[in-house]
Amino acid sequence: MHVYCTDLDGKTHELQATDEWTVMEIIREGGIPILAQCGGSCACATCHVYVDPSWKSKLPEPSEEEVGMLDGAFEVTQDSRLACQITFNKDLDGLKISLAPGSV
Amino acid sequence: MTNPTEAVAAQSPVQTDVIIVGAGPVGLFAVFELGLGDMKCHLVDILDRPGGQCAELYPEKPIYDIPAVPVCTGTELTERLMEQIKPFHPTFHFGQMAEKLQKTAEGKWQLTTDRGTVLEAPVVVVAAGGGSFMPKKPPIKGIDDYEGTSVFYAVRKMEAFRGKNLVIAGGGDSALDWALNLQPLAKRITLIHRRDEFRAAPDSVSKMRALVAEGKMDLKIANLTSVSGADGQLASVTLVEEGKEPYQLPCDSMLAFYGLTMKLGPVATFGIGLHENLIPVDTSTFETNVPTIFAIGDINTYPGKMKLILSGFHEAALMAKKAFAIVHPDRRYRFQYTTSSSDLQHKLGVDAA
Structure with a gap:
């Protein structure tokens, strides 16, 4: 299973994905630098990513806490999510995301 | 929220035993371990209150992996540590960034903050976590x-x-x-x-x-x-x-x-060896490559390191043992338990009157 992560230089990386891991952990494990300063507790907004629009409907809605935490991120769009709040599962095999400014 | 409004004029150095950079949970617990060894501490932190990430990132979030504390919030953990170190009367320099570290003629460390506070001690402990909190x-x-x-x-x-x-x-x-x-x-x-x-x-x-x-x-x-x-x-x-x-x-x-983000900041200019913005340490003492400068908590790195608060507590205890030898070169380190030692209980102010 894989997640496709596009970095700030526009390069896409195919990352090995593990069931029940968060997308932030998958990115980090894949060796792509991501700040994720709070370590995944939805407390800092430095793992801000854009989810490819074709995948958005497959993800559960963000919690109110996540939406609030995005206030501390930059260039937030309709596709913005915090990678630490997306839990990977087999239905997300092939998920495409891009790192957002401020997450590296 | 509000920032220091005026710079403090340069003053004569404050003499102490140990300067701790960072007043997060690990820096606070270091005061306890050092205190048991009769070492007085001054702490410098860029935030305006103790707790570090516990105060800034997750004050209200629950922490479940502090030994013997099934659950507490970042704020509660900070409050309990402050209570625990009260007997040792640490001095805090809040809202200040540790900016410059240099050796004095007497061989002590002199640390200057961005507000002009000057501290001198034979031992420096870097407990700076993810670095200084700075505006995003x-x-x-x-x-x-x-x-x-x-x-x-x-x-x-x-x-x-x-x-x-x-x-x-x-x-x-x-x-x-x-x-x-x-x-x-x-x-x-x-x-x-x-x-x-x-x-x-x-x-x-x-x-x-x-x-x-x-x-x-x-x-x-x-x-x-x-x-x-x-x-x-x-x-x-x-x-x-x-x-x-x-x-x-x-x-x-x-x-x-x-909001705030963490940046290593001036610690990078202290002359301590760094590896990917972390400070490598000797795991028997948590001393850095510079003798008498220690690094504990999230900021250090060594084989098998886990960035957990409890790891930092352990690191503080071992650091304090080595610091004792530096601060009290004429004394022999005595290993004691707080449960049974009347000496330690006296320091903690809990001995029978």
Whole structure:
């Protein structure tokens, strides 16, 4: 299973994905630098990513806490999510995301 | 929120046994372990209160992996540590960044903060976690050119904004509080936030909305995408409202409040060996490659390191044993338990009267 992560230089990386891991952990494990300063507790907004629009409907809605935490991120769009709040599962095999400014 | 308002004039160095850089949970517990060994501590932290990440990132979030404490919040953990180290009367230098470290003629360490506090001690413990908390700066091209002249991340003097056409970006308490406080002074305030909801005290939000309704302040629900001006003087910012074309908003000052982020900061210039922004240590003492400088907690690295608060507590205990030998070279280290040692109990102020 894989997640496709596009970095700030526009390069896409195919990352090995593990069931029940968060997308932030998958990115980090894949060796792509991501700040994720709070370590995944939805407390800092430095793992801000854009989810490819074709995948958005497959993800559960963000919690109110996540939406609030995005206030501390930059260039937030309709596709913005915090990678630490997306839990990977087999239905997300092939998920495409891009790192957002401020997450590296 | 508010920043130090005035610089403290250079003063004669304060002498102590150990200087701890960082007052997070690990720096606080180090006071305890050092205190048992009769070592007096001064702590420097850029935040205005103890707790580090526990105070800044997750004050209300539960922590479940502190031994024997099934659950506590970041705030509670900090409060308990402060209670635990009370017998040792540590001195805190809050709202200050450890800026410069140098050796004195007597071979001690002299640490100077950005506010001019000068501390001297034979031992320095770096417990700086993920680094210094600093304001998040919008990743906008060229914004640095305006920093300190017309773009700010904190208010040092309110008067500086009198008569200004001021843009305030953000949706939390800092943005709201300053919008309200500066509204009477500024010529015009425009509050910019990405959504029409605010994570701030409800009272501040109602006051802000009232001012907007009365036409005394503007509110734009938009993203900030660029800045323009010349010679450090801001002339306008570009805003994008959802589904609309970008437009320019003329202004002459901007305050941006997007929260804090951690940066290693001046610790990188202390001359301590670094590996990927972490400090390698000897795991028997937690000393760095520079003798008498130690590193404990999230900031250090060694084979098998886990960034857990409990790891930092263990590291503090081993560090204190080596620090004892440096601070009290004439004394022999005595290993004792707080449960049974009347000596330790006396230091803790819990011995039978």
